[in-house]
Amino acid sequence: MSGINDFVIRFANVNGTGSASANFLFAKTLFRMGIPVSPKNIFPSNIQGLPTWYEVRVCDKGYLGRREGIDLMVCVNPQSLEKDVASVKDGGYFLYDSTKPLHTEFLRSDIHYLPVPLMSLCNENFTDARQKQLFKNMVYVGALAVLLNLDFEVIAQLVGEQFKGKEKLIQPNILALNLGADYVRKHFDFPLSFHAEKRNLTHGKIMIDGNTAAALGALYGGATVVPWYPITPSTSLVDAFTEYAEQYRVDPETGRKNFAVIQAEDELAAMGMVIGAMWNGARAFTATSGPGLSLMNEFLGLAYFAEIPAVLIDVQRAGPSTGMPTRTQQSDVLLAAYASHGDTKNVLLFPSTPDECFELTATAFDLAEDLQTPVIVMSDLDLGMNDHISEPLHWQNGRTYNRGKVLSAEELEQTKGWGRYLDVDHDGVPYRTIPGTHPQKGSYFTRGSSHDEYSRYTEDADTYVRIMDRLLLKFHKAATLVPEPEFYGDDVSAEFGIIYFGTTHHAAMEALDMLSAVDLTAYAMRLKAFPFSQKVRQFTERFDKIYVIEQNRDAQMRTLLINELEIHPERLIKVLNYDGTPITADLIVHKISSDIHSSTLIRS
Amino acid sequence: MTYIRPAFHHPALPQNELGYTRKDYEGSISTLCAGCGHDSISAAIVEACFELNIEPHKVAKLSGIGCSSKTPAYFLNQSHGFNSVHGRMPSVATGAYLANTDLLYLGVSGDGDSASIGMGQFVHAIRRSLNITYIVMNNGCYGLTKGQDSATADYGYVAKAGHKNIYEAIDLCGLAIELGAGFVAQSFSGDKKQLIPLIKAAMSYQGFAFLNVLSPCVTFNNNSGSTKSYDYIREHNAVMSGMDFIPVKEEITADYQEDTVREIELHDGSYIRLHKLQQGWNPEDKYAVVNALHKARASHEILTGLLYINNDQMPLHQIIRLTDTPLNKLTEQALVPGAGILDQINASFA
Numbered sequence: 001m002s003g004i005n006d007f008v009i010r011f012a013n014v015n016g017t018g019s020a021s022a023n024f025l026f027a028k029t030l031f032r033m034g035i036p037v038s039p040k041n042i043f044p045s046n047i048q049g050l051p052t053w054y055e056v057r058v059c060d061k062g063y064l065g066r067r068e069g070i071d072l073m074v075c076v077n078p079q080s081l082e083k084d085v086a087s088v089k090d091g092g093y094f095l096y097d098s099t100k101p102l103h104t105e106f107l108r109s110d111i112h113y114l115p116v117p118l119m120s121l122c123n124e125n126f127t128d129a130r131q132k133q134l135f136k137n138m139v140y141v142g143a144l145a146v147l148l149n150l151d152f153e154v155i156a157q158l159v160g161e162q163f164k165g166k167e168k169l170i171q172p173n174i175l176a177l178n179l180g181a182d183y184v185r186k187h188f189d190f191p192l193s194f195h196a197e198k199r200n201l202t203h204g205k206i207m208i209d210g211n212t213a214a215a216l217g218a219l220y221g222g223a224t225v226v227p228w229y230p231i232t233p234s235t236s237l238v239d240a241f242t243e244y245a246e247q248y249r250v251d252p253e254t255g256r257k258n259f260a261v262i263q264a265e266d267e268l269a270a271m272g273m274v275i276g277a278m279w280n281g282a283r284a285f286t287a288t289s290g291p292g293l294s295l296m297n298e299f300l301g302l303a304y305f306a307e308i309p310a311v312l313i314d315v316q317r318a319g320p321s322t323g324m325p326t327r328t329q330q331s332d333v334l335l336a337a338y339a340s341h342g343d344t345k346n347v348l349l350f351p352s353t354p355d356e357c358f359e360l361t362a363t364a365f366d367l368a369e370d371l372q373t374p375v376i377v378m379s380d381l382d383l384g385m386n387d388h389i390s391e392p393l394h395w396q397n398g399r400t401y402n403r404g405k406v407l408s409a410e411e412l413e414q415t416k417g418w419g420r421y422l423d424v425d426h427d428g429v430p431y432r433t434i435p436g437t438h439p440q441k442g443s444y445f446t447r448g449s450s451h452d453e454y455s456r457y458t459e460d461a462d463t464y465v466r467i468m469d470r471l472l473l474k475f476h477k478a479a480t481l482v483p484e485p486e487f488y489g490d491d492v493s494a495e496f497g498i499i500y501f502g503t504t505h506h507a508a509m510e511a512l513d514m515l516s517a518v519d520l521t522a523y524a525m526r527l528k529a530f531p532f533s534q535k536v537r538q539f540t541e542r543f544d545k546i547y548v549i550e551q552n553r554d555a556q557m558r559t560l561l562i563n564e565l566e567i568h569p570e571r572l573i574k575v576l577n578y579d580g581t582p583i584t585a586d587l588i589v590h591k592i593s594s595d596i597h598s599s600t601l602i603r604s
Numbered sequence: 605m606t607y608i609r610p611a612f613h614h615p616a617l618p619q620n621e622l623g624y625t626r627k628d629y630e631g632s633i634s635t636l637c638a639g640c641g642h643d644s645i646s647a648a649i650v651e652a653c654f655e656l657n658i659e660p661h662k663v664a665k666l667s668g669i670g671c672s673s674k675t676p677a678y679f680l681n682q683s684h685g686f687n688s689v690h691g692r693m694p695s696v697a698t699g700a701y702l703a704n705t706d707l708l709y710l711g712v713s714g715d716g717d718s719a720s721i722g723m724g725q726f727v728h729a730i731r732r733s734l735n736i737t738y739i740v741m742n743n744g745c746y747g748l749t750k751g752q753d754s755a756t757a758d759y760g761y762v763a764k765a766g767h768k769n770i771y772e773a774i775d776l777c778g779l780a781i782e783l784g785a786g787f788v789a790q791s792f793s794g795d796k797k798q799l800i801p802l803i804k805a806a807m808s809y810q811g812f813a814f815l816n817v818l819s820p821c822v823t824f825n826n827n828s829g830s831t832k833s834y835d836y837i838r839e840h841n842a843v844m845s846g847m848d849f850i851p852v853k854e855e856i857t858a859d860y861q862e863d864t865v866r867e868i869e870l871h872d873g874s875y876i877r878l879h880k881l882q883q884g885w886n887p888e889d890k891y892a893v894v895n896a897l898h899k900a901r902a903s904h905e906i907l908t909g910l911l912y913i914n915n916d917q918m919p920l921h922q923i924i925r926l927t928d929t930p931l932n933k934l935t936e937q938a939l940v941p942g943a944g945i946l947d948q949i950n951a952s953f954a
């Protein structure tokens with residue numbers, strides 16, 4: 001049901017034609033008007049020339065997941081015309097550049113057409129060839145502003161902010177906006193039946209992408225060594241880190257830096273540098289995506305076994321192999337959890353929103369140093385590269401880093417019989433030393449080969465088993481330290497459970513409401529970390545039937561739950577989306593209700 | 605199993621300027637084969653560090669995987685060591701170095717470790733001018749996996765297993781010079797007189813100091829015909845230059861005739877003094893070195909000595925303008941921009 005502040009609009013553009021900033025302006029205007037909005041980039045793995053889409057869902061109720069069904073298509077890309085016309089829902093609108101007439105084969109009788117001569121308006125009003133091209137985008141934003149009742153003052157303010165320092169560009173942009181607006185006023189009825197209305201629902205919030213938020217989390221979390229190798233969709237994370245570090249981590253007088261960003265020769269080297277830096281007491285991280293995670297496996301195993309802290313942010317994309325580099329998925333769960341050969345288990349964190357990207361990235365450094373093990377933040381393309389409405393990022397002044405069990409020179413002086421891998425506290429976490437701390441005490445030989453409590457090479461069966469078992473003890477401790485899951489829905493009358501994580505959040509919240517509207521009451525748990533805590537176990541024991549929602553083909557989180565908590569597979573039902581687009585509430589509701597429906601049929 | 609400890613059992617062990625004895629630079633007992641060239645290099649490292657008056661805990665020794673990469677366990681027990689994964693020591697060393705530029709970094713690798721699996725990391729560490737002494741214990745084979753040819757094995761050489769190597773050899777020194785390494789030297793594990801001063805000079809150099817040390821594998825690659833065997837090297841060793849290394853504080857005595865001596869001052873004020881210089885030899889002339897290496901290869905000779913030095917090389921931390929305080933010493937105060945700044949950043953997204 002589309003209506004006031006409840007519609008989906010999609011822009012069909014050509015990659016590399018400057019549409020991104022115009023489309024962002026459109027989404028940001030709605031956000032500034034106080035209306036919940038969620039924009040999504042649907043872009044090709046290409047620099048210039050291929051079709052790219054930008055989809056904006058507007059929703060008064062605050063549902064920020066993707067929704068199927070396009071109410072208004074803005075088409076400025078002849079290549080994708082056929083597909084674009086077909087994707088508009090019944091009774092929807094199709095705005096296109098009418099400089100050239102639309103071929104009759106693209107005419108549908110069940111949708112409305114909004115022909116706006118974008119190109120010829122630009123040709124008449126601008127002389128510069130590049131401007132003609134760029135301002136086409138602003139003309140359609142102007143047209144939309146009238147059709148959808150956007151606040152012109154807000155748009156003008158945003159244009160002013162965007163071109164701060166380049167004031168000369170403000171006037172022509174406003175002119176282009178007005179060209180579109182005037183054209184609509186003259187030729188069509190406005191506003192459309194569905195349109196925007198000012199609200200106060202985004203007050204105090206920010207609109208930010210997860211990669212920028214994670215980068216800031218790393219900056220505040222004290223990362224100083226940042227080796228990386230470019231890969232979509234993680235690249236913008238390191239770009240953002242660099243940008244803010246150049247601003248806030250450089251001595252203004254000397255120009256000297258409190259950080260080192262190194263473009264490594266590959267992901268192996270990136271992870272090796274992280275490990276070397278954290279072994280030596282600095283905080284370091286790298287960001288990557290699936291192919292990079294595959295390459296880092298050997299090193300992750302070294303860090304696990306030699307107990308060296310490491311932080312990795314995996315911005316997941318659709319695999320396997322190169323897969324769909326610009327599409328989203330949660331398909332690295334198992335690889336990350338058990339990364340490397342031999343018996344290994346790694347700590348994973350699952351942010352759902354940008355503010356969690358910030359918080360969990362900062363936390364990852366504390367956990368990694370506290371536990372002396374790799375911690376992997378599992379973001380994804382949807383979260384990392386799209387703008388999301390989020391709570392502001394939060395940092396408490398006076399917050400200190402947890403550097404874990406690191407012995408100082410004074411402590412070493414007083415310690416007798418120190419062994420790097422001695423479990424003094426019986427919690428699985430030994431004490432470590434940083435090179436150069438003490439002239440005589442605390443040196444040891446770090447190795448990925450089997451070692452005893454004093455880090456001496458050993459192939460003694462008992463010693464090996466003792467060390468491996470202690471690592472398991474440490475992992476149990478990790479389960480008590482990682483962030484607890486969040487719970488949603490009806491605790492008391494729920495008949496079944498739902499488990500999900502990461503960017504499934506918004507769609508799941510909406511699905512919960514939709515299900516309860518048809519009297520299917522569920523209680524949902526959003527996982528925030530691996531290993532699973534006691535609370536996670538308790539939740540899985542409470543319900544006979546639990547739907548596990550995830551964005552991959554093989555139900556990887558379900559496998560992890562079954563494997564780690566020894567749950568009977570029958571009790572965990574797969575709800576999967578793996579086509580590379582962000583999951584929708586409709587899909588979740590459809591899959592859950594049809595399962596419930598069919599199982600009732602079988603029972604009766 | 606061999607003991608690489610120098611035979612000092614005198615109650616009053618000689619001390620260096622810092623009061624350390626050689627024992628303070630030793631490591632655990634070697635588990636390498638008796639007579640392995642790698643053990644001699646370990647002994648040379650012990651001697652060099654002793655003579656250089658290095659504080660052992662100010663050294664970080666890192667390696668990859670291989671017999672050669674095991675050796676950091678056999679010297680400098682009071683230094684932190686890191687035996688990483690096969691071929692990846694350069695990246696671990698890069699991370700460690702960025703975390704704390706105050707330590708001395710000593711990287712140990714093998715020819716398999718650096719010239720095959722780790723070639724990518726080796727060349728990029730040079731390219732970045734990592735501040736490290738990088739020693740390849742080069743035996744022309746994979747010792748630890750039982751003697752397969754390595755990429756530095758010479759074309760046509762017959763391995764112990766009987767087959768002939770059908771590929772060209774990679775010359776690590778030539779490659780290092782090509783890639784811009786600032787200090788490139790070649791030596792032989794059995795030539796302590798040459799090796800110790802070279803290690804001392806490398807450890808005093810600011811930038812990437814590469815030392816390719818031919819180190820016969822007595823078990824798998826010491827047959828006649830191997831250019832990495834003891835006999836071959838002894839016979840074909842063309843010494844470019846004898847060398848003394850004079851640390852900062854030592855007085856320079858002039859006991860060499862002017863025309864046979866060439867002094868090179870390092871950044872820390874210490875000197876490398878080359879003597880018995882070959883006709884026209886100038887280690888600062890890159891073109892001459894490259895030429896000489898090619899000629900030596902054609903005549904099956906091995907040039908040893910300090911092949912090349914560039915004293916204007918900028919180490920990585922200077923290239924990227926890193927602060928003087930080691931990154932691992934920075935606290936929240938220096939690292940956190942504060943809640944106020946975060947409010948401003950939030951506002952830019954509102």
Ligand SMILES: Cc1ncc(C[n+]2csc(CCOP(=O)(O)OP(=O)(O)O)c2C)c(N)n1
Pocket residue numbers: 669670671672673690713714715716717718741743745746747748749754
């Ligand atoms: C990823 C990986 N592949 C293979 C090995 C097996 N391996 C161990 S040492 C080695 C070769 C070592 O040769 P080199 O570096 O020349 O050292 P050397 O033993 O000759 O001193 C190989 C292939 C390994 N440890 N890791």
Ligand code: SF4
Pocket residue numbers: 635636637639640641642671672743747748820821822823824
């Ligand atoms: S196998 Fe060769 S390289 Fe390895 S320890 Fe024995 S002699 Fe040395």
Ligand SMILES: [Mg+2]
Pocket residue numbers: 670672714715716741742743744745746747754
């Ligand atoms: Mg070898």
